[in-house]
Amino acid sequence: SWTTGNVIEEQVAAIREQVGDKRAICGLSGGVDSAVAAALVQRAIGSQLTCVYVDHGLMRKGETEQVEKDFVAATGVQLKVVDAQERFLAALAGVSDPEEKRKIIGREFIRVFEQAQAEIIADEGPAVEFLVQGTLYPDVVESGGGTGTANIKSHHNVGGLPEDLEFQLIEPLRKLFKDEVRMVGQELGLPEEIVQRQPFPGPGLGIRIVGEVTKERLDLLREADAIAREELTAAGLDRDIWQCPVVLLADVRSVGVQGDGRTYGHPIVLRPVSSEDAMTADWTRMPYDVLARISTRITNEVKDVNRVVLDVTSKPPGTIEWE
């Protein structure tokens, strides 16, 4: 019968068999899938696994610390953190177009990750042959069921490595659905905040600032987002809401009044949605008093924000994200 205990036991045995005495690398994104995949592989092969976390500076408040501290404490995993914040900010300077942002963030991410990979291989020798991926069953079905190897083009060769490094993939979540992955993660002792995390886009807050991405705007949005998340959690709404993007309209200003002064600040958009699979969605009819608390706190606590608006558009015609 299906139990998380059986799944873990089975996967641990299979991973040990597959990897032998070789080494593996796993990229951590802060999301559930990569965290559970890494924890499973860690349970199987311990210090033969090295995880890599690229800090692109586009994460929400506390998320990088969650990976660096809580995830490491829970699993004992060997983690290499790359602080690439400056690099991402520089690459994004002057860019407002959403697809251009995505392209830049994706490109920089691959470069930084590959550089880290190459450094690990330079340190640990050519025995690194495996790459861990948090592929789920729905991804397998969607892509036609193939598996096997990943060809990593090395733009930044370190220490005379071959041009193309070929990794075999370890995909311990290939037979699981999302809710099962969460159960396995819980059984493995991962922190609740990681296991129950709602979907968050790879490009992070970079596509939740409508306009150019700057350090100042990121910090401002991080504060507003943290307040919204805190209040939604306190109100017990995390399970009713699929996700709630918090968006900064950085190029829009409106007039307000605060204390005895006129303000001219930016709006924050709340985008709470209900959904089964993110393909379609509806805006969540959430309690007015929770909206009121979020609005009051954001306008009081976040500098340069003087207005909070609610997005009441379904998908379609709107998308979940604003960019």
Ligand code: XMP
């Ligand atoms: P949209 O905005 O297309 O979002 O309705 C659907 C789901 O996908 C997430 N999303 C992304 N995830 N990279 C990602 O990894 C992206 O570029 C991206 N864009 C949107 C979004 O958060 C939602 O869950």
